[in-house]
Amino acid sequence: MNRERFIRDRRNDWREFETLVSRMKNSRQSKWGNRDVATLSRLYRSICYDLSLVQSREWGARLEQYLNDLVAQGHNCLYRSPPQSVRAVWDFFAVGFPRLLRRRYKPFFLALALFLIPLIASVWVGYTRPDLAELIAGRETIEHALKSYENELYVEGDSRYSSERTRMFGHYINNNTSIAFQAFAMGVLVGIGTCYVLISNGIIIGILKGAILAKGNPTADNFFSFIISHGSFELTAIVIAGAGGLVLAQGILMPxxxxxxxxxxxxxxxxxxxxxxxxxxxxxxxxxxxxFSPLPIASSIKYVVGSMLWLLVVVYLTMSGRERITHES
Amino acid sequence: MNENHKRKVDTRVVVETPEGVDFQFVIAGPGTRAWAWLIDNLLKLGILAGVGILLSAVGVFADSSENFVAGIMSIIGFVMNWFYGSLFESWMNGQTPGKKSAGLRVVRTNGTPIDVTSAIGRNFLRTADMLPFCYTVGLISMLMTRRMQRLGDLVFDTMVIDERREWISRTGGLTANIEPLLRSECPRRFSVPERTLAVIERLFESDRIISDARREEIARPLSEALRKRLGYQDPAPDPRNPHTYFRTQGFRHTQFILRVLKTFADDPSGSKGNSKNSGTLMDRTTKKKERSERDSSYEENRQLAGLSSGEPGRES
Structure with missing residues (x-):
C-alpha cells in the first residue's frame, strides 16, 4: 500500500470521524446516541491504527500531525472522568470519611497531640502567668477577648443579633476553613507548616482560655457556653485537617x-x-x-446541647460507616 | 546509551494511549502559566467586585443590612480563594478562563482528563506552592521536574499542557535565518511534493549524526532535481561583493534545499502554487497568530495530508 492509496482508502473514515467528533463535542455525554458512540469508538480505534502506520512508515509529518490531532480529539471525547453525583458526596461523608479517619488513626492522634499539648500547656500559662501570656499572645488580643465575653453576647430581641449572624457565619467559614486547608496544604513541605499551624493555633486558643478562666465567672461562663457547641466540630476538624497534612508529610518522609x-x-x-x-x-x-452558639438562651441549655454535639462528633467518627462492613462481609 | 540519547531538553511529553499509540503533549512553561494565573486573578477580583456591587444594590431595596452583604462576600471570597480553580477545571475539562485564554489545559499525566479530586487537590496545594512569595516553591518544583509540575501537580499526578502547539511549525529553528524562495526565481513550477519535503526534513533531523560535508553530498542529487523542477538558477555573483557568493558556494545544495523547505513547509500556501510569496510572508505569519492557532495549523495539516477542505465525500 502506498501513501496515496492509503489516504484515498482511509479518508472517508477520517471525515466521518471529524464530523462525528465535532457534533458530539457540542452535546452532553448523556445525550449521545448508541449508534454514534459505537461508530465513534470503532473509528477511533481504526484511526489509532492509521496513526501508528503513518508513524512507522514515516509518511510525512503533516499527515502524522493531522492524525495525531484526530486521535487527540477522539481521546478527549472518549476518555473522561466519571461524573460525580450528589450521592457520591453523601456516601463520602456517611461512610468514606469516617472510615478513612479510623484507618489513618496514627496521624490523627499525632495531630491531636500537636494541638492539644500546646493548648493545655498554654491554658496553664494563661491561667497562672498573665504576664507571660501577654508576652505570647499580645496584650490587645487578650484584653479584646476578655472584653467581648464580659457581657452576654446578645440579649433577647437585640437587633444586632439577627443582622450580625450572617456576617459572622461568613467570617467563620472563611477564616476557620482557610486555617484547616492551610494546615493540610502545608503538609507537602514535609509537615513543618502543618505542625506550625496546629501548634500556634493550640497556643493562642489555650492562652485565651487560660486568661478567661483567670478572669472568673461571668466572662468564663459566657465564653465556655459559647464555644462548647461549635467547638465540637471546629476543633476536631482542625485536628483532622492537620492529620491530612501529616499524611502528606508521611508520603514524602516515609515512602x-x-x-x-x-x-x-x-x-x-x-x-x-x-x-x-x-x-x-x-x-x-x-x-x-x-x-446557635450566640442564641440568648440559658447557658445550661448550651452546655447540654454542646455536650451532646461532642458526643455526636465522637459517635460519628468512630461508628459511622461500620455497619456496611459487616453487611458486605 | 540509547536511553540517554532520548533524554532531550524538550517540552514535549509522549503519552501512550490504551490503543497503543503514542501522542505528544507540549508542557506549558512558567511564563504562560503565570499569564493565565494573572487573568484568573483579575477575573476573580472582577467577580467579587461585581457581586459586591450587585448585593449592595439589592440590599438598598431589600432593606437588609451591610452585615448580610459582608457575610455573603466573605463566603464568596472563600469559595474564590479555594475552589475557583477546581470548579472551573472540573467543569471546563481542565481549563479555567485564564488557562483557556492562554491555551492551557490541565490533564492527568497519562493524558486523560482531570477528575474532580485531582482538581481540588492541586488547587489546594497552591497554598504551599505560593510560599514564601511569588510561587517560589512551585517554580523550583517546576524546574526540577520533567513535566514542569508544581507540588500540587506532583501530588495529584497532573500536568499543564500547552494546546496552542506552536512547535507544529515543523522546521523549527532549522530555517530561522534562511531566505524563502521567490516566485520570480522559479520560472517553471512553484510546488514541491510533500514526500520530498519529508525527505528533506529527515535529512536534517537532529538525531542524525552527519557531518555538514556529507549532508551536502547527499543533498546534491535532491537539490539538482529540485532545481530542474522549479527552474531555479543560482544567481550570478554580485560583482560588488563576490566574497559572500564564494563563501556560500561550498554548501549551496544544503542551502538550497533548506530554502525549499522554508518556502514550502513553513508557508502552506506556497506549496499550493499560489502566486504571492515571500513579500507577504511576514503578514501571513502574524495573521496566522491572530487566528486561533490550533485551528489554523490543524487545517493546514488537513490540507497537506491530502484532504481538501471541501465538503466530505466529494471525490470518492
Whole structure:
C-alpha cells in the first residue's frame, strides 16, 4: 500500500470521524446516541491504527500531525472522568470519611497531640502567668477577648443579633476553613507548616482560655457556653485537617516500598479526603457558631446541647460507616 | 546509551494511549502559566467586585443590612480563594478562563482528563506552592521536574499542557535565518511534493549524526532535481561583493534545499502554487497568530495530508 492509496482508502473514515467528533463535542455525554458512540469508538480505534502506520512508515509529518490531532480529539471525547453525583458526596461523608479517619488513626492522634499539648500547656500559662501570656499572645488580643465575653453576647430581641449572624457565619467559614486547608496544604513541605499551624493555633486558643478562666465567672461562663457547641466540630476538624497534612508529610518522609513520587500520589488523595471531610465539618461548625452558639438562651441549655454535639462528633467518627462492613462481609 | 540519547531538553511529553499509540503533549512553561494565573486573578477580583456591587444594590431595596452583604462576600471570597480553580477545571475539562485564554489545559499525566479530586487537590496545594512569595516553591518544583509540575501537580499526578502547539511549525529553528524562495526565481513550477519535503526534513533531523560535508553530498542529487523542477538558477555573483557568493558556494545544495523547505513547509500556501510569496510572508505569519492557532495549523495539516477542505465525500 502506498501513501496515496492509503489516504484515498482511509479518508472517508477520517471525515466521518471529524464530523462525528465535532457534533458530539457540542452535546452532553448523556445525550449521545448508541449508534454514534459505537461508530465513534470503532473509528477511533481504526484511526489509532492509521496513526501508528503513518508513524512507522514515516509518511510525512503533516499527515502524522493531522492524525495525531484526530486521535487527540477522539481521546478527549472518549476518555473522561466519571461524573460525580450528589450521592457520591453523601456516601463520602456517611461512610468514606469516617472510615478513612479510623484507618489513618496514627496521624490523627499525632495531630491531636500537636494541638492539644500546646493548648493545655498554654491554658496553664494563661491561667497562672498573665504576664507571660501577654508576652505570647499580645496584650490587645487578650484584653479584646476578655472584653467581648464580659457581657452576654446578645440579649433577647437585640437587633444586632439577627443582622450580625450572617456576617459572622461568613467570617467563620472563611477564616476557620482557610486555617484547616492551610494546615493540610502545608503538609507537602514535609509537615513543618502543618505542625506550625496546629501548634500556634493550640497556643493562642489555650492562652485565651487560660486568661478567661483567670478572669472568673461571668466572662468564663459566657465564653465556655459559647464555644462548647461549635467547638465540637471546629476543633476536631482542625485536628483532622492537620492529620491530612501529616499524611502528606508521611508520603514524602516515609515512602515505604514505593518510590517517593508514587508514595506522594498514593497518600495525597487520602490526605485531601481528610481535608475535605474537615471542610464539611467546619461548615457545620460555622452554622452552629453563627446561628446557635450566640442564641440568648440559658447557658445550661448550651452546655447540654454542646455536650451532646461532642458526643455526636465522637459517635460519628468512630461508628459511622461500620455497619456496611459487616453487611458486605 | 540509547536511553540517554532520548533524554532531550524538550517540552514535549509522549503519552501512550490504551490503543497503543503514542501522542505528544507540549508542557506549558512558567511564563504562560503565570499569564493565565494573572487573568484568573483579575477575573476573580472582577467577580467579587461585581457581586459586591450587585448585593449592595439589592440590599438598598431589600432593606437588609451591610452585615448580610459582608457575610455573603466573605463566603464568596472563600469559595474564590479555594475552589475557583477546581470548579472551573472540573467543569471546563481542565481549563479555567485564564488557562483557556492562554491555551492551557490541565490533564492527568497519562493524558486523560482531570477528575474532580485531582482538581481540588492541586488547587489546594497552591497554598504551599505560593510560599514564601511569588510561587517560589512551585517554580523550583517546576524546574526540577520533567513535566514542569508544581507540588500540587506532583501530588495529584497532573500536568499543564500547552494546546496552542506552536512547535507544529515543523522546521523549527532549522530555517530561522534562511531566505524563502521567490516566485520570480522559479520560472517553471512553484510546488514541491510533500514526500520530498519529508525527505528533506529527515535529512536534517537532529538525531542524525552527519557531518555538514556529507549532508551536502547527499543533498546534491535532491537539490539538482529540485532545481530542474522549479527552474531555479543560482544567481550570478554580485560583482560588488563576490566574497559572500564564494563563501556560500561550498554548501549551496544544503542551502538550497533548506530554502525549499522554508518556502514550502513553513508557508502552506506556497506549496499550493499560489502566486504571492515571500513579500507577504511576514503578514501571513502574524495573521496566522491572530487566528486561533490550533485551528489554523490543524487545517493546514488537513490540507497537506491530502484532504481538501471541501465538503466530505466529494471525490470518492
Amino acid at each position: 515505604g516500598q514505593r518510590t517517593r513520587g508514587d508514595s506522594l500520589k498514593f497518600h495525597g488523595v487520602e490526605a485531601l479526603q481528610l481535608a475535605l471531610g474537615a471542610g464539611g465539618m467546619l461548615f457545620v461548625a460555622a452554622m452552629l457558631e453563627g446561628y
